[in-house]
Amino acid sequence: MMAKMTKNENDEWPKDAPVGMFDLRGNGVEGYPAATGHIQFICPNNKHCSVLLGPQFVQRPEKGKCNIWAWDGNRDSPTITPSINCVAVDEDGKPTGGCGWHGFITNGDIK
Numbered sequence: 001m002m003a004k005m006t007k008n009e010n011d012e013w014p015k016d017a018p019v020g021m022f023d024l025r026g027n028g029v030e031g032y033p034a035a036t037g038h039i040q041f042i043c044p045n046n047k048h049c050s051v052l053l054g055p056q057f058v059q060r061p062e063k064g065k066c067n068i069w070a071w072d073g074n075r076d077s078p079t080i081t082p083s084i085n086c087v088a089v090d091e092d093g094k095p096t097g098g099c100g101w102h103g104f105i106t107n108g109d110i111k
Contacts, residue, residue, distance in 0.1 A: 002109055002111040003018070003020035003109070003110050004108060005021070005077070005078070005110055006018070006020055006021050006022070007021075007022060007023065007024070007076060008021050008022065009023055010023075013048075017042050019043065019044050019046060019110065020042060020110045022040060022078075023039070023040050024039045024078060025039075026053075026075070029052055032052055034068050035052040035053060035068050036055065037052075037054075038050055039078065041110065043099055044101055044103060044110065044111075047086075047099035047101070049086055049099060049101065051067070051068075051080065051084055052068045052069065053068065053069055053071035053080065054069070055071070057070040074107075076108065077107050078105060079105065079106050079108075083104050084101070084103060084104070084105065086098040086099045086101045087100070088100035
């Protein structure tokens with residue numbers, strides 16, 4: 001599935017928000033000095049997902065911490081690398097709360 005992303009800067013999103021709806025906030029994130037912002041979006045599994053963003057990818061420093069994805073700086077049609085893997089279980093098979101979607105955001109397309 002591929003969808004063109006659409007920006008929504010409202011504090012509340014409709015219950016039936018379409019796949020690809022996103023909001024990108026370009027401010028720092030406490031506890032993550034390499035993060036310059038974050039993006040929240042509706043993934044192809046119709047779930048609210050989000051990742052931290054920075055000028056380059058930073059692998060999680062320790063278990064329980066977040067990765068930081070590389071972002072090209074485009075606020076309207078972002079590219080985020082590498083792929084986003086929202087795992088639904090951890091290595092021990094325990095649920096993590098992730099939605100299970102694994103895909104790409106490239107030039108404002110989510111797939």
